[in-house]
Amino acid sequence: MATTATASTAPRPVRPGTGRWVVPFTAGDAGRKDLLGGKGANLCEMTRIGLPVPPGFVITTEACRRFRAVGDVPAGLWDEVDAALADLEAVTGRRLGDPDAPLLLSVRSGAPFSMPGMMDTVLDLGATDATVPGLTRMADDAFAQDSTRRFTELFGRVVLGVPAARLDAVREEAVAAAGVPDERHLTAAQLGDVVARQRAVIAAHGGAFPDDPRAQLRAAVVAVFRSWDGARARAYRRVEGIDDDLGTAVNVQMMVFGNLDDRSATGVAFTRDPATGADAPYGDFLVGAQGEDVVAGTRHPEPLARMADVLPAQHAELLRHLATLERHSRDLCDVEFTVESGRLWMLQTRVGKRSAAAALRIATDMVAEGLIDRREALARVTPEQLEQLLHPRFGPDAPAPLVTGLAASPGAAVGRIALTAEDAVAIAADGTAVVLVRVETSPEDLEGMVASRGVLTSRGGLVSHAAVVARGFGIPAVCGAADLDVDEAAGTVTADGTVLRAGDTISIDGSTGHVVAGSVDLVVPDDDPRVAELLVWADEVRTLHVLANADTPDDARRALAAGAEGIGLCRTEHQFLGERLPLVRRVIMAATPEEEAAALVPLEDRQRADFTELLEVMDGRTVVVRLLDPPLHEFLPDVEELRVAQARGQLDAEGAALLEAAADLREHDPMLGVRGLRLGVLRPALYEAQVRALLTAASDRRAAGGDPRVEIMLPLVATAGELAWGVELIHRVAAEVAAATGGEVPYTTATMIETPRAALRARELAPLVDAFSFGTNDLTQLTFGFSRDDVSTSYVPTALAGGMLSRDPFLSVDPHGVARLVGIAVEEGRAAHPGLVTGVCGEHGGDPASIAVFHRLGLDHVSCSASRVEVARLAAARAALGVGGPDAGA
């Protein structure tokens, strides 16, 4: 038995004596999934360890690949199939097409990667009019006719391409005519009549139904090969990133019958509970039924435990086999089994799917049981599963979503709709739960966001303001729900004909993007100590450090609680908002350097207090502080609103002054405008004040016996000249602070690498600073030419659907373009400056697939929102173990 993570998948030869295209179950093993497919390899492995598997053989993926390459089955295939069939007939004592002792076959696809339901299966192959006597002898006449009907329907549909509905119609007419509930109640004669009429439908459709069961087998094998390139299968592979060239194997196996008599049954079983992870077999079964009857859902199966009453010996045997399987595979397995007249057969096994809670429990339990080691446990719990265990989510009874937006900040929330930040604050004042619903958010909405349980926007992508801020504060958020019409003036939120009003209740799940009108019951994860245990193991394994993006002392405390090793990005923008906005406006609108200097004094004092508290919380840990980044005009009101007010005659003198300033600073493309260090170049006093505030705070902390570890970071650099200017400013102010405070103020410097040019000039930038921090949000915007706010909701969905994009590059870092720039900068930066520290502080820093890329590129750390720190710790460990990572793409 193989597991996803530990079994070797290195090519090795199958045993001597097997043919080129066909491998009997007795000759293969679980190590050859590439050649035998997942199902076939596992059937071989079960056979190998002595479990009762109906005998059979695998036609290899190599045969399928040859079929795809030349459009025909490879020479020698049918000879090998005939030989394997002869062996099968010898073992079973039955013969294909034999009227007296007919062998019926199951012909099933089985690709190297699971593609559930995507390809075709033909069962009961060999059941024809000629074999009715022999089949009748096995049970009764009705069984014989029913087997023939099942085969006719499957062969007609799968091999001959007759629409299933036309064959189903024949059966349903017969059921209706007979006045019985379903076909199980038809008589043998009625079933024989159904078969005859289905054959007629097939003939009318132009299908040539071969009489020779060997011809049937060959046609079925070819049909399975063809189904690999069916539209559904191709679409599935594109989504899952599975290579089209792998091909599928075909498993040919003796049919066994759970519907033969009342000592027959069929069922599925898990070695442990896949929902809770509890260490007890779990499953269900149905007496007198075939597997497809269970799937059809016409009868309700019973819990596995009940089998102890009905078929006690077989139940006991099954439990033994399950224990053997799990011991052998060292993972949760599920099996399909059939009891045929008291004899138990294992039809299939694979690694069992499981819930997030079960994944965690099974992984940690198996470590405790000595079945697997800690590294293996880390491979068994995905970051997505961990995220489910950390945040509330919609319960299983949640109605279908009204709309689905982007899963922007994990967790679910229920609350009353507020359409403005002011309303959110007002409504939340008495503890009422609020969900803030906006077209998009801006820095002015900050207080309203903090007051809300959740945030919902109709516009903006995964790195929009709303998304970034919500993640920072740990507030669930759904963003860019484009089908939602938010009309602030009318006080309504409309989607798909449903009109919600401010004050109505709404529910959002920021882990799925679902939005539901009204209240949804949430599943709130309990505080499972296994989470902490797993993350400790992750910390032992990972080589990437995990820091947090945190702007305030509260953020910092949350980050520490989540296990962050420091602050990789403190955005000082937050220090300039809220009640301080008038102070900032005075700076921006200052007419002279003297006015500007005077206006900066109160701002600098307040920043110093902010930094002092932050450094106290993070004592002894790195705190990377980025100097002010956003465009100046963001601190001024919207020009358009002011002009509309002006047109209405509602603008006073102060408003007119604000309008003039805002219009002066307005830009066509603010993302490409006066941002980051460019702002500092135009307003150096602003940067000087920030550096002074920070280093004075550090000096204060040191004087108080603290251990402040400050790194000052310059944003949005494109040239070495810019960076040299910025670093010189920092050193100059630091010298002034040192002189003023009378002590040394240790600090380091960093630059963001956010422009492609900065990455391409790393060799020139690296010697100037101690660290690079990749701002992959901006780097993605510039590398693709994609605005995070505009294109995410307008173009990206269409491009993803049409295959022009293989992933949303704001969700997971583009492993080809953006990662190539990061790679260039890391390599050339380190060459020019050995010891250069490199990290990522964009939103990708919290994304598991991106973390795998950053690990591969050899970065020193990632820094992400506090709410993603735990996930990042696990993802970093898995990256170190070589588990997880992005798929390929355009």
Place this chain on the structure above:
Amino acid sequence: MATTATASTAPRPVRPGTGRWVVPFTAGDAGRKDLLGGKGANLCEMTRIGLPVPPGFVITTEACRRFRAVGDVPAGLWDEVDAALADLEAVTGRRLGDPDAPLLLSVRSGAPFSMPGMMDTVLDLGATDATVPGLTRMADDAFAQDSTRRFTELFGRVVLGVPAARLDAVREEAVAAAGVPDERHLTAAQLGDVVARQRAVIAAHGGAFPDDPRAQLRAAVVAVFRSWDGARARAYRRVEGIDDDLGTAVNVQMMVFGNLDDRSATGVAFTRDPATGADAPYGDFLVGAQGEDVVAGTRHPEPLARMADVLPAQHAELLRHLATLERHSRDLCDVEFTVESGRLWMLQTRVGKRSAAAALRIATDMVAEGLIDRREALARVTPEQLEQLLHPRFGPDAPAPLVTGLAASPGAAVGRIALTAEDAVAIAADGTAVVLVRVETSPEDLEGMVASRGVLTSRGGLVSHAAVVARGFGIPAVCGAADLDVDEAAGTVTADGTVLRAGDTISIDGSTGHVVAGSVDLVVPDDDPRVAELLVWADEVRTLHVLANADTPDDARRALAAGAEGIGLCRTEHQFLGERLPLVRRVIMAATPEEEAAALVPLEDRQRADFTELLEVMDGRTVVVRLLDPPLHEFLPDVEELRVAQARGQLDAEGAALLEAAADLREHDPMLGVRGLRLGVLRPALYEAQVRALLTAASDRRAAGGDPRVEIMLPLVATAGELAWGVELIHRVAAEVAAATGGEVPYTTATMIETPRAALRARELAPLVDAFSFGTNDLTQLTFGFSRDDVSTSYVPTALAGGMLSRDPFLSVDPHGVARLVGIAVEEGRAAHPGLVTGVCGEHGGDPASIAVFHRLGLDHVSCSASRVEVARLAAARAALGVGGPDAGA
């Protein structure tokens, strides 16, 4: 004699027998400018070819470099200087400091690159009280005292650092006290008194004036070394991109005196007329004067021809020497000469500066004379000079500019101010010359721009809409004149207190960026056939093809006239403007695919007619047509204007519908929004209509016996998936057109490389298309994160001034970041697709420095505005010759 272009500058040893630090004029030659400096090398060369040069020696740049490295003169320098001085004394029969036959020295700097007036000179060195008798014997007592005064002033200022004003004051007081016009009228006694008082001033300033002339010489040499690192010299080198480490040589030479008697004179001469290029010596001279007297401007020199009357033998000798020099250097030379008591001395020579007209005439004449070959001629005329010869410009009497903006489109214009496109059209209707003055322009201003003689904007950079369109139409333009306040509502244009009104006359020079209130006389170049001759030579040499950006048949004709080999970029946006705007709006606002299809029909018909005419003009030549690129919202009115109108109650139902559509399509950052192929993905019918119109037009042309050569180009691609989609669309529509027209329609495909990602993924993109065309405007925007419209006027000027940027990257392509991406794409694209055609169609395609970069990167072609095609042809030839190119930078 060296010329800038032909003399070898490869290091070779100076002749045997010279010392390490000092080279006598008799031992050097013009090949060692790096060691001897420009002036010293040329003095050696003149000596070598037998011209009468006052004897002397060069202290090498190597000595200066050692001085800079260790802070002191190298060991052995003074010994070598003493030895060279002894030789000089032997040759001249005079001795430094000798009371009877004193040798006076000129000590002049001379760097490897010309740095006029940037470093220091000491003349008359050795003239002290002790040498008065000997100097008196040469002329008279006054000459002796005056030489001593001159030396005292220069040594005091240059070597001892006494402010010149304080020394000048002494002399001026004496002149005033004596009641004479200037110091030439002072008596010997009065001059002796001036010297004494100047020595006192120097002593009071703390300057120790050595008595020993050898000590004076050493101090003067060190002062020249030091002047290399003076503030002026450093600033000059930074601007000119000269390496600080080169150092200067020092030329020590026997003084000769043009002020000795009335058979003495001094002057400057050119071998040809530097203003017109006429083949006759040109210059002026002054009897009884030293060179510095000419510079001081107190006396007016006479034309050189007059010297034939005054000093006929010396004049004839000078003409012989000029002829020898020019024959030897094969270029225009200028010289400084002195006649001392009837004996002619050549003091200095260098390659002469010349006007654009002279550069062209001299280069072509010298080819005709067999002095130089065509390649050398191409090296002698710069693209900037050629541009002056192609466009009108401000005359020499133009007043100082009111403001200076960016030189956005070459040529000068005078006209009446129109503040709106409508006014421009109305005023120009009767032939009145108009200059359109706007804050910035948009596609709606197109007609107004075309109607105007010139365009002036207060906002936007070199690749702003106004700049790009003006260059396309060959209209002079000054853009981004940030100090200009354009108030459309008030009807005024204000700058620096001057208020101009609509209808007032204004003059702009788009080659310099100058803006003048009122009318300026323009210099309109005559149609010199030498331009065409030179460009034919350029075409023989260049390997880069030069195509034109042309959108209309008129553009195409202009491009052909300028020598374009094809159309490298036809922007179809223009087909959607003007009277067609309502048609486009119908497409954009279509509610269903059917409405859209119907709305596209008339648009497609008109485009087909456009293409038919364009292909007729360009028959047999490549026409690269780019599918629609600008954002949809550009075709809709401004949201803000509509909202203001709405607030005023002035919006009708149609306006309201427009407002809704425009608001829906509005983006935060349109440059990063739904543009280029993204528009095609969202509105495929629009792209299909364009491809159909183009290929049907091509098919029509072919049916009519024409030879249409169409390439269809997809803009703004970031992924291979996008490009595959676009190419598939083209092939599909082409097959439809072929089926509909019954004939094959040959075409090729191209993609713009405008996003960093496209460049980084060239390996995946190249196999999908026939050609890459680099859109370096967008590539620059994205690589730097600079908006061309915003940052060019707000940040870039400050950054250039502060050294954060070494050039405006929209003017000349960034050779480090952007060019690196181009290089990656060319190399990897060709590796994946041998035969891939590569070109540039951004505005850099017309910039000489950028063309040098593109040549180096191995591109196949550049494509530029018709008005820059000639310049591009020359620049491409010079690039092939290895002449011209960008300097280094951050």
